[in-house]
Amino acid sequence: MVFSSSEEEHVKHVAFVLQRLRNNNLFEKASKCVSHASSVEYLGYVVPKNIKALQSFLGYSIFYHCLIKNYSKKITALTSLLKKDSPFIFNEEALGQFQISKETFTNSPILSHFNPSLPNLLETDASDYALGAVLSQVNDSGKHPIAFDSCKLLPDELNYELYDKELLGIFWALKHWRAFLLSLSNSFEVLKDHSYLQYSMSSKALTCCQARWAEFPSEFHFTITYCLGRLGTLPDAFSYLVDQIKKEVLQDKYYKEILKQLARDSPAGKLSTKSQSVQKVGKEELESAIRRLTKYADRNRTITPDFQPGDKVWLASKEIKTTRPTKKLSERWLGPFEVLKKTGSHAFHLKLPQKWRSVQPVFYVSLLEPLKQSAIPNRHRLPPPPVIVEEKEEWEVAQVLDSKLKRGKLWYLVEWIGFSEDPERTTWEPASKLTNSTELSKYFYSFYPDRPGPISSRV
Structure with missing residues (x-):
């Protein structure tokens, strides 16, 4: 089979092949040849009918797994058929993954050659069933992948917590690309969409899994950087794939039977109408109860007084x-x-x-x-x-009415609170007993500055 990108190129390729055959005295039967065809029937891979045939196909395809993104997730249904004591039932899901696996061999992933002098980025992610990782380098034109790989989780690893699965993805990627990463002279970044992983490497409280992995990362020089999930397209591609979508097969025969049983006068319609009427009656009863309780509660209530300044x-x-x-x-x-x-x-x-x-x-x-x-x-x-x-008995001064000097001491004529209606209750008190009424004495001297006062005010 001679494949060419264009018709002009194809004519040159066919002429070159025929000339080589003529030079070696080889001939092609014209009835068995097809020329200038856009598609031809060629050798294919037969759908596996038993475990031996499936193992043969997986053994062939796994050779190219490093060039197929999310390879482990794309063959989950196929590898499940290889379990011990599991019946070999090649259902529609397995057939679909078989066809997808064959189609991926025709795609050409664009990978760059590894350059240890460029900055490196390692992106990993973990789902419920598999791990995925991408090793990229940053050059003048942007970020380009160097390699990507994936693997299916073991039965014991399926029981790990989410943060342990995320750490497992990092350690698995470090081990897988150890030859690349140890040759770097500078540190590289590990991009994760979980911020807590930034502090997990220095945490003293380790789980059993983390304790087993604690020594291995010390060989590498890297930093874990938090990256929002929506900014990292490759981690999202690993995290949100079909393996996390709950599948539900709806058979047509069941669907048709359900449609036949549905009648126009469905009890659901009556229930909806009855529920609306019950809700309306319940609302009216609640409002009536509120009015009745409010009436009894307001029976002993009084109007709140509104005091004004000066009252x-x-x-x-x-x-x-x-x-x-x-x-x-x-x-x-x-x-x-x-x-x-x-x-x-x-x-x-x-x-x-x-x-x-x-x-x-x-x-x-x-x-x-x-x-x-x-x-x-x-x-x-x-x-x-x-x-x-403050445990002392005191009368409160209303105002200072007058002042005088008696034997060199200052006295005040005081009016007491509660006795303003009885002028006979005003008394002369020494200034030493009115230390807490300095504001009232100042107020008095503001009107009568010539009256006797403290020494400081007379000087």
């Missing part, structure tokens, strides 16, 4: 720590205090005494009660008890 409120004492031996003997309400601002939908900022520095001044509305003015004229409210803060 006086009482503060519940249950959030304030006092020195009372029991809560039953403590005051239920403290204050009143002035509302400074509203800090949230239901929280208010109060003006607390300076001694209450450790108390958070923002309180929820449920802890506050408005100060109600007495409806009886000239009725004075009882003064509040002393406030206990």
Whole structure:
């Protein structure tokens, strides 16, 4: 058989062959020859009928496995027929892989020659049933494959975890191309689409499989680089092949029988209509229950008071720590205090005494009660008890009214909170007892700067 790429080239090839035959006194029978044909029937490989014939075909094809990408994955169904105690059934799946294997022999893979001076890339991947690897080199025109190979996992290796299978793919490729990789003077990269493999080589917690492989990679100088799966086309070709697609054969006879049994008045349609009505009724019942429960819940609810800045409120004492031996003997309400601002939908900022520095001044509305003015004229409210803060009993100063010097000491006329309605309760107190009311004394001197004051203010 004389094969040529074009008709003009074919004429030259045929003339050359016939001339060689004439020079050696050899002849061809014209009835057995076909000339200028686009296709001819030629010797083929008979479909194997037994294990011996299948072994013969696999022995022939495995010689070219280094030139066929994903070879091990393409003959999975064929190698499964060689298992011990497995019946030899050459089904459609095996026949399809047999035809694909023959077609791959006619494809011409483009491989480059190995050059140890160029940067090298090793790409490996593992699927559920096989391993695959590609050795490439980077030159001026881009990345070109040097060799690729694949192998089927052993029965024990099928039980490995995913990360162990990925590491197995790396060690298998290093061992397979050891002659190439050990001759490199520079380190090479191993591209993986699993980022955790970057740290697995230096991890101290090793599995049983990793412990067996730990010593072998030390002979090579390489780094594992993470590469996104969508950026590595060759690893994806190994990972996402037909061997991971769940196959389901749908027989026509079963399909036709199912179609015959399907009627127009299918119970599924009635069930769908009934489900919609049940869903509608259930939704209406839930809304009715919500309205009924809301009615009973709102029976004892009160309108939330909306305090404005400047309002006086009482503060519940249950959030304030006092020195009372029991809560039953403590005051239920403290204050009143002035509302400074509203800090949230239901929280208010109060003006607390300076001694209450450790108390958070923002309180929820449920802890506050408005100060109600007495409806009886000239009725004075009882003064509040002393406030206990930091285990000390103190009265709170409302304002400073006057100042004087008595025997060289400064005294203040003080009005106390809770006694503003009773002018007789104002008292003269030494300045030494009002150390926590410096702001009030400064406020007083801002209006009466000529009144007696501390030595610093008189100088």
